[in-house]
Amino acid sequence: MIEIVNLRKDYKAVRALQGIDLMVPAGELFAYLGPNGAGKTTTIRILTGLTRLSAGGARLNGHDIVSDHLAARSQFGLVTQHLNLDSELTVYENLLIHGRLHHMPYRRINERIAHLLEYIELGEKRDTLIKRLSGGLKRRVMIARALLHEPRILFLDEPTVGLDAKIRRRIWALIKKIQQQGVTIFLTTHYIEEAEFLADRVAFIDRGKIVALDTPQNLMAGIGNWAMDHFTAETMQTSYFQTQAEAKQYAAGYQNGFTLRRVNLEDAFLALTGKKVA
Amino acid sequence: MIRGWQAVYMREMLILRRRLVKLLITWSVSPVLYLIAFGYAMGREITVQGHSYLEFLIPGLAAMASMTQAFAISSEINIARFYWHIFEEFQAAAISNAAYVAGEVLAGVTRALLAGGVILVLGGLFGVVLSYNLWFWAAFVLNSLVFASLAVGLAMLVKSHADQALLTSFVITPMAFLGGTLFPLTQLPLWAQKILYFLPLTHATEAMRAASFGSTPQYTAFPILLVLGGFAFAFAVLTVDRAKD
Numbered sequence: 001m002i003e004i005v006n007l008r009k010d011y012k013a014v015r016a017l018q019g020i021d022l023m024v025p026a027g028e029l030f031a032y033l034g035p036n037g038a039g040k041t042t043t044i045r046i047l048t049g050l051t052r053l054s055a056g057g058a059r060l061n062g063h064d065i066v067s068d069h070l071a072a073r074s075q076f077g078l079v080t081q082h083l084n085l086d087s088e089l090t091v092y093e094n095l096l097i098h099g100r101l102h103h104m105p106y107r108r109i110n111e112r113i114a115h116l117l118e119y120i121e122l123g124e125k126r127d128t129l130i131k132r133l134s135g136g137l138k139r140r141v142m143i144a145r146a147l148l149h150e151p152r153i154l155f156l157d158e159p160t161v162g163l164d165a166k167i168r169r170r171i172w173a174l175i176k177k178i179q180q181q182g183v184t185i186f187l188t189t190h191y192i193e194e195a196e197f198l199a200d201r202v203a204f205i206d207r208g209k210i211v212a213l214d215t216p217q218n219l220m221a222g223i224g225n226w227a228m229d230h231f232t233a234e235t236m237q238t239s240y241f242q243t244q245a246e247a248k249q250y251a252a253g254y255q256n257g258f259t260l261r262r263v264n265l266e267d268a269f270l271a272l273t274g275k276k277v278a
Numbered sequence: 279m280i281r282g283w284q285a286v287y288m289r290e291m292l293i294l295r296r297r298l299v300k301l302l303i304t305w306s307v308s309p310v311l312y313l314i315a316f317g318y319a320m321g322r323e324i325t326v327q328g329h330s331y332l333e334f335l336i337p338g339l340a341a342m343a344s345m346t347q348a349f350a351i352s353s354e355i356n357i358a359r360f361y362w363h364i365f366e367e368f369q370a371a372a373i374s375n376a377a378y379v380a381g382e383v384l385a386g387v388t389r390a391l392l393a394g395g396v397i398l399v400l401g402g403l404f405g406v407v408l409s410y411n412l413w414f415w416a417a418f419v420l421n422s423l424v425f426a427s428l429a430v431g432l433a434m435l436v437k438s439h440a441d442q443a444l445l446t447s448f449v450i451t452p453m454a455f456l457g458g459t460l461f462p463l464t465q466l467p468l469w470a471q472k473i474l475y476f477l478p479l480t481h482a483t484e485a486m487r488a489a490s491f492g493s494t495p496q497y498t499a500f501p502i503l504l505v506l507g508g509f510a511f512a513f514a515v516l517t518v519d520r521a522k523d
Contacts, residue, residue, distance in 0.1 A: 011523075045523075048369075048370045049369055049370055049522075050366055050369050050370060050522060050523075051522055051523050052519070052522050052523075070372045070373075070374065071372075073370060073371060073372040074372040076370075078366075078370050080363065080366060082363055083363075084362060084363035084364055084366055084367060085362075085364075086289065086292075086293065086362065086364055087362065088293055088296055088297075089289075089292055089293065089296070093292050096288075097285055097288060097289045097292070097367075098367065098371075100282070100284060100285030100288060101282055101285040101286075101367070101368065101371035101372070101373060102371060102372055103281060103282060103372065
């Protein structure tokens with residue numbers, strides 16, 4: 001379980017987080033969605049001890065991230081946005097160091113490494129240097145590393161950024177599989193379809209504030225079921241409708257230059273903030 | 279309190295092992311040049327404190343290595359912090375700041391010991407075999423401890439690679455030459471000697487040189503280095519949180 005209370009972060013004159021309140025129950029896959037610079041990574045960095053908070057607080061499975069930080073850190077695995085593996089070491093060595101950092105005995109580390117490399121389908125890459133792996137494989141090694149010490153919470157900061165669509169879907173399948181093991185997953189993304197496909201609940205964050213929090217279905221239903229994009233010389237406008245029939249009736253007034261489609265999370269975000277996520 | 283230091287040390291040693299051949303060659307270049315230029319060519323006829331200049335030079339170069347190579351861990355930390363972002367793996371792990379510092383400091387000391395060993399072997403090849411006894415190694419390790427701790431602390435405070443290079447150029451390099459490594463400090467005016475006795479390297483060099491000549495070093499060198507090492511280690515532990523943004 002993740003509990004965040006009035007979390008604030010100031011960088012000199014800039015307030016990056018403006019009092020975040022959030023509760024993510026155990027086993028939930030929670031997506032934190034917002035444009036670049038909204039405060040997604042700052043939130044994860046504070047929760048994982050990489051950045052100091054300015055005010056407020058948070059608890060991970062009941063452990064305060066400041067006063068009980070070592071216990072709090074043992075609760076989670078972290079996959080950062082940038083690749084942070086030791087490229088001069090092998091897959092096995094990277095995982096081994098992580099296990100030792102989490103005080104695991106060697107025998108248990110070796111059991112977990114064997115299991116996880118099979119789990120992420122990288123068994124044959126055990127002794128390969130990280131620098132010889134592709135971006136997608138490195139990302140999978142990072143996920144395996146984050147899971148090595150059997151954390152109950154997994155933080156994924158933009159886990160598929162920079163990956164092609166095929167590999168992205170493979171990572172999604174892996175994330176779903178991890179959730180099925182009962183792990184609480186806190187995912188930041190600016191990929192709409194990622195949040196829509198994976199998340200039990202979604203929070204929209206904009207300029208350091210949560211502007212909406214609900215299931216993807218409810219967030220979308222809040223604005224309608226159908227969207228019509230109509231194009232003018234300068235811009236594109238979108239109108240929302242409850243039924244397809246209403247949308248078609250409205251569209252009858254336009255000869256061309258419109259698209260009728262299902263509402264997505266991007267629409268919900270746009271309706272709430274007046275801007276796009278990506 | 280320092281549970282988990284082994285993981286930090288293990289990471290540094292795995293990387294060191296992978297680069298060892300290159301490092302051994304790198305560590306040999308400067309000492310070989312010093313030995314040829316200052317020891318063999320220029321200093322063959324020179325006697326210092328009753329010893330040949332080559333004999334005088336070897337413990338000085340070893341002392342210099344105990345400082346420069348221990349301090350070199352700061353560059354490794356910077357690369358891990360700013361370029362590879364490996365430092366985040368340590369920050370997010372369930373280990374204390376003291377454990378992190380202990381692992382890095384021991385890695386710095388190990389690196390210095392290996393580089394020092396290279397110098398003594400090279401000295402042997404140049405026909406210089408001195409008494410590398412317990413006092414010699416005690417001063418060597420304590421000096422490495424001071425500078426490895428200082429290296430970790432400063433690596434936490436700097437904001438870029440350029441800052442780090444500046445520190446090396448303006449602090450470590452002058453100290454390497456002025457800490458009694460290449461010439462006896464008694465050649466300098468008294469006021470300069472007094473200033474240079476504030477440098478930990480001066481105490482380490484004198485203790486290592488005395489030990490390697492078979493004399494008993496001045497005992498004051500050891501508590502001075504130990505206390506400075508303790509302060510530097512504490513400083514490093516306190517700075518780890520400063521590396522968070």
